[in-house]
Amino acid sequence: MPKRYSPDKKDINTEEKIKIAARSVFHKKGFVATRTRDIALEAGINLALLNYYFRSKEKLFDIIMAETLHTFVASLISVLNDESTSLQHKVEAFTKAYIEMLIREPEIPIFIMSEMHHHPDKLLARLNAKALLFESAFAKQYVQEFEKKNIAAMPMLQFLMNILGLTVFPFVASPLLKKIGNLSGNEFNALMKERIKRIPEWISLIMNPDAHP
Amino acid sequence: MPKRYSPDKKDINTEEKIKIAARSVFHKKGFVATRTRDIALEAGINLALLNYYFRSKEKLFDIIMAETLHTFVASLISVLNDESTSLQHKVEAFTKAYIEMLIREPEIPIFIMSEMHHHPDKLLARLNAKALLFESAFAKQYVQEFEKKNIAAMPMLQFLMNILGLTVFPFVASPLLKKIGNLSGNEFNALMKERIKRIPEWISLIMNPDAHP
DNA sequence: GTCTATATTTAGATAGAC
DNA sequence: GTCTATCTAAATATAGAC
Numbered sequence: 001m002p003k004r005y006s007p008d009k010k011d012i013n014t015e016e017k018i019k020i021a022a023r024s025v026f027h028k029k030g031f032v033a034t035r036t037r038d039i040a041l042e043a044g045i046n047l048a049l050l051n052y053y054f055r056s057k058e059k060l061f062d063i064i065m066a067e068t069l070h071t072f073v074a075s076l077i078s079v080l081n082d083e084s085t086s087l088q089h090k091v092e093a094f095t096k097a098y099i100e101m102l103i104r105e106p107e108i109p110i111f112i113m114s115e116m117h118h119h120p121d122k123l124l125a126r127l128n129a130k131a132l133l134f135e136s137a138f139a140k141q142y143v144q145e146f147e148k149k150n151i152a153a154m155p156m157l158q159f160l161m162n163i164l165g166l167t168v169f170p171f172v173a174s175p176l177l178k179k180i181g182n183l184s185g186n187e188f189n190a191l192m193k194e195r196i197k198r199i200p201e202w203i204s205l206i207m208n209p210d211a212h213p
Numbered sequence: 214m215p216k217r218y219s220p221d222k223k224d225i226n227t228e229e230k231i232k233i234a235a236r237s238v239f240h241k242k243g244f245v246a247t248r249t250r251d252i253a254l255e256a257g258i259n260l261a262l263l264n265y266y267f268r269s270k271e272k273l274f275d276i277i278m279a280e281t282l283h284t285f286v287a288s289l290i291s292v293l294n295d296e297s298t299s300l301q302h303k304v305e306a307f308t309k310a311y312i313e314m315l316i317r318e319p320e321i322p323i324f325i326m327s328e329m330h331h332h333p334d335k336l337l338a339r340l341n342a343k344a345l346l347f348e349s350a351f352a353k354q355y356v357q358e359f360e361k362k363n364i365a366a367m368p369m370l371q372f373l374m375n376i377l378g379l380t381v382f383p384f385v386a387s388p389l390l391k392k393i394g395n396l397s398g399n400e401f402n403a404l405m406k407e408r409i410k411r412i413p414e415w416i417s418l419i420m421n422p423d424a425h426p
Numbered sequence: 427g428t429c430t431a432t433a434t435t436t437a438g439a440t441a442g443a444c
Numbered sequence: 445g446t447c448t449a450t451c452t453a454a455a456t457a458t459a460g461a462c
Contacts, residue, residue, distance in 0.1 A: 014445080014446090029331065030243075030245075030327075030331070032243075032245045032246045033245045033331065035436090035437060035438085036437075036438060036439085037437075037438090045446085046446060046447055046448085047438090047439090047447095048439085048440080048441095048446075048447070048448085049445080049446065049447085050438095050439095051438080051439055051440075052445075052446080053445095055439095056438080056439075057437095057438065057439090107330070110326060110327060110330050113323060113326075113327075113385050113386060113389075114243075114323060114326075114327045116386075116388045116389060117320070117323050117388060118242065118243070118246065120388040120392075123388075124388060124389070124392045127392065129389065129392050129393040130392075130393060130394075130395060132393070133393055155404075157390065157393070157394045157396075157404060158404065158407070158408070158411070160390070160393070161379075161382065161383045161386075161390065161404075161408075162379060162415070164382060164386060165378035165379050165381075165382035165383065166374075166375060166378050166379070168378075168382065168386075169374065169377060169378035169381065169382040169385070170374045170378065172326050172382070172385055173326060173329075173374075173377060173381075175329045175330060175333040175336075175337065176326075176329060176337070176342065177370065177373070177374065179333075179337045179340065179342050179343075180342040180343055180345070180346055180370070180373070181343075181370045182343060183370075191368075191370060191371065191374075194371070195371070195374075198371070201422075202375070202419045205415075205418045205419055205422055206415045206418055206419070209418055227427080227428090248454090248455065248456090249455075249456065249457085250455075250456095258428085259428060259429055259430090260429095260456095260457095261428075261429070261430085261457085261458080262427080262428065262429085263456095263457095264456080264457060264458075265427075265428080266427095268457095269456080269457075270455095270456070270457090
């Protein structure tokens with residue numbers, strides 16, 4: 001991997017240009033459907049440079065995927081581990097952060113889910129997902145909340161399915177939903193912004209069915 | 214396309230063998246990642262026979278996709294258009310039918326969603342999805358219900374996102390969820406069966422926040 | 427209808443000039 | 445570092461024997 005010092009002005013160097021193009025094309029088409037020629041074209045560089053900088057299509061993909069996964073879980077982690085906020089606030093913060101991120105990068109969920117189905121081991125090997133959820137500040141609050149109320153807790157995994165299903169799924173199914181509702185991209189996004197307010201209310205109703213007279 | 218009369222015993226003819234294998238491989242790997250050789254091998258037939266019967270990989274794929282889409286919406290349609298059942302019952306019937314279907318064929322959602330993102334026009338061209346939802350018996354009941362209660366209805370699209378997100382999303386994210394929860398396939402399915410009971414309750418809470426003291 | 431052998435196309439990767 | 449030209453390895457599809 002060549003070093004670059006580039007104390008240059010504003011211009012982006014070649015390696016970065018390739019990564020930006022690769023991210024865009026991989027996210028849109030996935031690993032197998034992406035051709036290195038597509039990336040080179042999008043980056044405005046010569047095909048041979050891709051291998052010069054990244055050795056192979058797969059190594060380039062691994063880098064992009066690692067960064068994308070980080071984007072996908074980073075905001076989740078910071079929300080889950082903030083000791084200073086309430087459970088309800090965490091749900092609100094998560095929903096807002098996630099939907100805003102997904103409006104900016106709507107292809108990320110289908111990209112990750114799709115690649116995850118085709119190479120689960122490769123993608124999940126590093127992820128200590130169990131610790132991520134079950135050892136977070138969120139987890140402690142979650143069990144405390146239910147102990148306090150002395151009711152049977154919804155298993156945390158069911159909770160996770162609910163909040164991810166409500167926030168992430170519309171982006172996975174967006175082509176279908178746009179067709180059904182005859183929606184433009186902007187109209188779809190407006191519906192999703194509406195959900196930023198609604199989802200925490202719905203989650204609250206689901207988890208505390210007795211507390212809302 | 215060759216005709217076959219096959220008043221044969223129990224044995225399956227070659228065309229059907231190819232379709233069964235193609236469905237399995239396409240569902241698992243998607244269109245681009247599937248090689249015709251994989252299908253031939255899985256079907257136990259010669260590679261050339263695939264082209265003999267179906268002309269091309271793409272034509273075979275189109276047939277499989279049409280059938281898969283039919284599976285995916287058929288149970289939905291019959292539920293939505295049953296004039297004799299209540300709104301609540303429709304939600305219960307839908308949830309049960311869908312989750313049971315998805316336990317049998319868990320790759321269908323990621324398969325459809327993934328292909329839909331990559332060729333939205335091709336897949337959605339025929340589907341009169343708008344009529345499917347907005348002209349159903351379900352739609353009439355939906356607006357009536359809210360008029361009766363004299364409250365602002367949740368837009369039907371938001372309702373659709375909710376029920377699909379709660380039922381379908383876990384199957385899209387199953388590799389991630391299994392990893393996080395350290396679940397086997399059977400344990401995952403058990404959680405989903407639990408959701409058959411829970412989701413209609415949650416939907417009811419969300420849609421009628423005042424009716425549950 | 428089914429097979430073997432092969433033609434054609436495409437995409438990832440590299441050699442070597444500049 | 446960047447380019448042109450090319451090598452090599454797949455994978456779809458077909459020709460033609462049986």
